[in-house]
Amino acid sequence: xxxxxxxxxxxxxxxxxxxxxxxxxxxxxxxxxxxxxxxxxxxxxxxxxxxxxxxxxxxxxxxxxxxxxxxxxxxxxxxxxxxxxxxxxxxxxxxxxxxxxxxxxxxxxxxxxxxxxxxxxxxxxxxxxxxxxxxxxxxxxxxxxxxxxxxxxxxxxxxxxxxxxxxxxxxxxxxxxxxxxxxxxxxxxxxxxxxxxxxxxxxxxxxxxxxxxxxxxxxxxxxxxxxxxxxxxxxxxxxxxxxxxxxxxxxxxxxxxxxxxxxxxxxxxxxxxxxx
Amino acid sequence: xxxxxxxxxxxxxxxxxxxxxxxxxxxxxxxxxxxxxxxxxxxxxxxxxxxxxxxxxxxxxxxxxxxxxxxxxxxxxxxxxxxxxxxxxxxxxxxxxxxxxxxxxxxxxxxxxxxxxxxxxxxxxxxxxxxxxxxxxxxxxxxxxxxxxxxxxxxxxxxxxxxxxxxxxxxxxxxxxxxxxxxxxxxxxxxxxxxxxxxxxxxxxxxxxxxxxxxxxxxxxxxxxxxxxxxxxxxxxxxxxxxxxxxxxxxxxxxxxxxxxxxxxxxxxxxxxxxxxxxxxxxxxxxxxxxxxxxxxxxxxxxxxxxxxxxxxxxxxxxxxxxxxxxxxxxxxxxxxxxxxxxxxxxxxxxxxxxxxxxxxxxxxxxxxxxxxxxxxxxxxxxxxxxxxxxxxxxxxxxxxxxxxxxxxxxxxxxxxxxxxxxxxxxxxxxxxxxxxxxxxxxxxxxxxxxxxxxxxxxxxxxxxxxxxxxxxxxxxxxxxxxxxxxxxxxxxxxxxxxxxxxxxxxxxxxxxxxxxxxxxxxxxxxxxxxxxxxxxxxxxxxxx
Numbered sequence: 001x002x003x004x005x006x007x008x009x010x011x012x013x014x015x016x017x018x019x020x021x022x023x024x025x026x027x028x029x030x031x032x033x034x035x036x037x038x039x040x041x042x043x044x045x046x047x048x049x050x051x052x053x054x055x056x057x058x059x060x061x062x063x064x065x066x067x068x069x070x071x072x073x074x075x076x077x078x079x080x081x082x083x084x085x086x087x088x089x090x091x092x093x094x095x096x097x098x099x100x101x102x103x104x105x106x107x108x109x110x111x112x113x114x115x116x117x118x119x120x121x122x123x124x125x126x127x128x129x130x131x132x133x134x135x136x137x138x139x140x141x142x143x144x145x146x147x148x149x150x151x152x153x154x155x156x157x158x159x160x161x162x163x164x165x166x167x168x169x170x171x172x173x174x175x176x177x178x179x180x181x182x183x184x185x186x187x188x189x190x191x192x193x194x195x196x197x198x199x200x201x202x203x204x205x206x207x208x209x210x211x212x213x214x215x216x217x218x219x220x221x222x223x224x225x226x227x228x229x230x231x232x233x234x235x236x237x238x239x240x241x242x243x244x245x246x247x248x249x250x251x252x253x254x255x256x257x258x259x260x261x262x263x264x265x266x267x268x269x270x271x272x273x274x275x276x
Numbered sequence: 277x278x279x280x281x282x283x284x285x286x287x288x289x290x291x292x293x294x295x296x297x298x299x300x301x302x303x304x305x306x307x308x309x310x311x312x313x314x315x316x317x318x319x320x321x322x323x324x325x326x327x328x329x330x331x332x333x334x335x336x337x338x339x340x341x342x343x344x345x346x347x348x349x350x351x352x353x354x355x356x357x358x359x360x361x362x363x364x365x366x367x368x369x370x371x372x373x374x375x376x377x378x379x380x381x382x383x384x385x386x387x388x389x390x391x392x393x394x395x396x397x398x399x400x401x402x403x404x405x406x407x408x409x410x411x412x413x414x415x416x417x418x419x420x421x422x423x424x425x426x427x428x429x430x431x432x433x434x435x436x437x438x439x440x441x442x443x444x445x446x447x448x449x450x451x452x453x454x455x456x457x458x459x460x461x462x463x464x465x466x467x468x469x470x471x472x473x474x475x476x477x478x479x480x481x482x483x484x485x486x487x488x489x490x491x492x493x494x495x496x497x498x499x500x501x502x503x504x505x506x507x508x509x510x511x512x513x514x515x516x517x518x519x520x521x522x523x524x525x526x527x528x529x530x531x532x533x534x535x536x537x538x539x540x541x542x543x544x545x546x547x548x549x550x551x552x553x554x555x556x557x558x559x560x561x562x563x564x565x566x567x568x569x570x571x572x573x574x575x576x577x578x579x580x581x582x583x584x585x586x587x588x589x590x591x592x593x594x595x596x597x598x599x600x601x602x603x604x605x606x607x608x609x610x611x612x613x614x615x616x617x618x619x620x621x622x623x624x625x626x627x628x629x630x631x632x633x634x635x636x637x638x639x640x641x642x643x644x645x646x647x648x649x650x651x652x653x654x655x656x657x658x659x660x661x662x663x664x665x666x667x668x669x670x671x672x673x674x675x676x677x678x679x680x681x682x683x684x685x686x687x688x689x690x691x692x693x694x695x696x697x698x699x700x701x702x703x704x705x706x707x708x709x710x711x712x713x714x715x716x717x718x719x720x721x722x723x724x725x726x727x728x729x730x731x732x733x734x735x736x737x738x739x740x741x742x743x744x745x746x747x748x749x750x751x752x753x754x755x756x757x758x759x760x761x762x763x764x765x766x767x768x769x770x771x772x773x774x775x776x777x778x779x780x781x782x783x784x785x786x787x788x789x790x791x792x793x794x795x796x797x798x799x800x801x802x803x804x805x806x807x808x809x810x811x812x813x814x815x816x817x818x819x820x821x
Contacts, residue, residue, distance in 0.1 A: 062510055066657050073639075073656045080639055153353065201476045202483060219627065222587060225540035226515060244513065247540060254490075256483065258543050272479075 041138055043166045050116050051245045057115050059227045061108060068104045075101060125160035125276055126168050128197055128205050135172040148183055151194040158197055159275035161205050163253050174246040175209045175269055181232055182213025189265045204272040212266040221259050308449050311339055315453050319460040323467055333363035342434035344409050349430035373406050380404040385418040385431045392418045393447045410435055417447050419454035423462045432457055489533040495675045500663035507660050512538040519655045520633040522662025525711030528633040535631055536589040544588030547581050552594035556602055561618045570619025586626045596636030603648045610654050665706040673698050679717050691721050696731035696783045731783055732817060779814045
C-alpha cells in the first residue's frame with residue numbers, strides 16, 4: 001500500500017521521460033520483430049525452394065525410371081533369347097534399345113547429381129503456436145487480399161515438438177496456402193479458415209486447418225498428397241507440390257497427415273507430430 | 277412478403293363438416309400436430325445436425341408459421357453461442373455471428389433458461405439485430421434447448437406471424453420443437469462421442485503399426501540395401517505397381533510394408549494375399565469376390581480383396597506361382613482397374629495399388645511360356661531387387677543384434693550376443709537369408725540357459741558343421757560394434773582385445789589360426805600346454821579338422 005503511494009508520488013516527475021523511453025522501447029521491439037520476421041521469411045523461402053527442387057527432381061527421376069525399367073527388361077529379354085546385340089547386323093532394334101537405355105541412364109545420373117544435398121539440420125524444440133502465429137503474419141497480405149476470416153484457436157498448454165523451426169513454418173505455410181486456394185475455388189460456402197492447435201492422444205501435437213472451400217472427394221483423398229497432382233481449377237497454374245511437400249516434411253518428422261471427416265463443409269487437414 | 281393466416285384453407289373444410297364447434301382452433305391444432313410430426317421425421321432422418329437443421333428450418337418457414345428460424349448451440353471450447361443454421365431468403369453465406377451467454381435476447385434465453393416471448397421485437401430493449409433478418413414489427417419467440425435436465429445447450433428462435441391469439445400456442449409449439457431438437461442432439465452427440473473414442477483408438481493403433489513398419493525396422497548399412505531404401509523412398513509416394521524380387525527370406529514383405537506405410541495411402545486398407553497358397557478357383561473368388569449362388573457353397577455375396585482394398589494397397593506375394601489363365605484376369609485389373617465378381621456380370625471399378633513379390637525367375641518363366649509377357653512388363657515398371665544375405669555379410673552383426681533384441685522382447689528375458697557367435701554366423705552362407713538367421717538365433721536363444729548366446733550355443737543350435745571348419749581365406753572382418761571396442765577393432769584382432777573375457781579371446785585366437793592349438797598359443801603368448809589347459813577348464817569344444 002505504502003509502496004503504491006510512494007510510486008504515485010514519484011510518478012509526475014518521470015512521466016514525460018518514462019513515456020518517451022517506453023515509446024522507444026516499444027519502437028525498438030517492433031523493429032526487432034519486423035527484422036526477425038523478415039529473416040524468418042527469407043529462410044522459409046530458401047527452405048521451401050529446396051524442397052520444391054528436390055520434389056521436382058525426384059519426380060522427374062521417377063518418371064524417367066519407369067520407361068527405363070521397361071526398356072531394361074526388354075533388352076534383357078532380347079539378350080536371353082540368344083541374339084547377341086553386339087554382333088553387327090544382328091538386331092538393329094536391340095542396338096537402338098541399348099543406346100536409348102544408356103542415354104536414359106546417363107540422364108538419370110545427371111539428374112541425381114543435381115539433387116540438393118541433404119542438409120542435416122539439427123532439430124531443436126519448436127513451439128507450434130509461435131510457428132502458427134508467424135505464418136499467419138507472413139501470409140497476412142494474402143489472407144487480407146482474399147477477404148478471408150481466420151479463426152485461430154490455440155491451446156495454451158501445447159508441448160514443444162522436436163524439429164527445425166524453419167521447416168515447421170514451411171509446413172504450416174503449405175497447409176495455409178492450400179486452405180486459401182481452396183476458398184478461391186468454385187463451391188466455397190464461406191470465406192473462413194480455422195486453425196486449431198491441441199494436444200491429441202499419445203502425446204501428439206495436433207494442428208488442424210479447416211477451410212470452407214469445396215472440400216476434397218473421398219477418391220482424391222490420397223491423390224492430393226501425390227506430387228504433381230493438382231485439383232485447383234481457378235487461379236494461376238499450380239505445380240501440385242504443396243501437399244506433397246507437406247507430407248514429406250511430416251513423414252520426416254515421424255508424424256501423420258490426413259484429411260479428416262468433419263460435419264461442416266470444406267476440408268480439414270490434420271497434422272499430428274510427436275511432442276518431445 | 278405476404279402474410280397468410282395459418283388457418284384459411286382448413287377453416288372452410290371444417291365448417292362444412294359441421295363437427296367442430298370451434299373450427300379455427302381445431303384446424304390450428306391439427307396443423308400443429310402435423311408440423312411436429314414432420315419435424316420429428318426430419319430430425320430422425322440423419323444424425324448430422326447440420327443437415328437436418330436446415331431442413332427443419334425450411335419446413336417451418338415454408339409452412340408459414342415460424343419464419344426465419346435459427347438454431348444456436350453453445351460451443352464448449354469458447355463458451356460462445358454459435359449459429360448452427362438460420363433460414364434466410366437467398367443468402368448462402370451464414371454471417372459469422374456469435375453471442376455470449378446473457379448477451380442480447382438470444383443470450384438471455386440461455387442464461388435465464390426459459391422461454392422468451394416478445395410480442396413486438398422492436399420494443400424489446402435486449403434485441404441487438406445483429407443478423408438483420410428479423411422483421412421489427414413482428415413477435416419473436418426463443419426457446420432454450422435442453423439436453424436432459426441440465427443447463428440449456430442452445431437456443432431455438434423464430435418469428436411467428438403478427439401477434440395474435442395464437443402467440444402462446446406458437447410458443448408452446450416452439451418449445452416442443454426445441455425439445456425434439458434437444459433429443460436429436462443428445463443422440464447425435466452420444467454417437468459422435470463413441471465415434472471419437474473409436475477414432476482415437478484407431479489412430480493410436482495405426483500409429484503403432486506405422487512405427488513397426490517404418491524404415492527404422494529394416495536393418496542395412498551396405499550399399500545394396502541403401503539402394504533398396506532409396507528406391508522404396510522414391511516409389512512410396514507414387515501410386516505405381518511395384519514388383520519386389522529376391523530370394524525367399526530376404527524380407528520382401530517387410531519392404532512391401534514399408535512402401536505402404538510410407539505412402540499417402542498409409543491410412544487406407546492394406547491387404548496381403550499369398551497367391552501360392554490357394555488353387556486357381558479359390559484365388560479368383562478370394563481376389564474378386566463372388567455373388568450369392570455363384571457356386572455351391574456361395575451362400576452369400578462376398579467382397580474380394582480388391583474391393584476391400586479400394587483406395588489402399590494390395591500385396592500379392594508369390595505372384596510367379598499363378599496360372600496363365602489367372603494371369604490374364606489379373607492383367608485386366610492392373611490395366612483398367614476393373615473386374616467382375618465370380619458369377620456376377622456387373623463391372624466394378626477400384627483404385628488399388630498393387631505390390632507384387634516373387635522369388636521366381638520371371639524371365640525364365642516368360643521364356644518357357646509359363647508367365648504372360650504383357651503381365652511381366654506391366655509388373656516390371658518399378659522393380660526392387662532385394663539382395664540376398666550373402667551379398668550383404670557386413671550387415672550380419674547389426675542384423676543379429678536387432679533380431680536378438682526382438683527375440684529377447686518376445687521371450688521376456690535379457691539376451692546377450694557374444695562376438696564369438698557373430699563371427700560364427702558370418703562364416704555361414706545363409707541360403708535361407710534373414711529368415712534362416714532369425715530362426716537360427718531363435719533356436720540358439722532357446723538353447724541358452726543363461727541368456728548368453730555365444731559360439732557354442734549357436735553351433736549347438738544346428739549351424740551345419742562344415743561351415744565351421746577351415747581357415748578363413750581372408751582376415752576376419754571387424755565385427756565388434758560395442759562402443760567400448762569400436763576403436764580397437766580396426767587395429768587389433770579380437771583376441772588382443774583386453775575387454776573381452778578370456779574364453780572369448782581363446783576362441784578368437786583359435787578361430788584365427790584354424791583351431792591349431794600350437795599356433796593359437798603363440799598368438800596368445802602361451803605355451804601349448806597352457807592353452808590346452810585353458811581349453812579344458814573353459815569348456816571350449818574343439819573342432820577337429
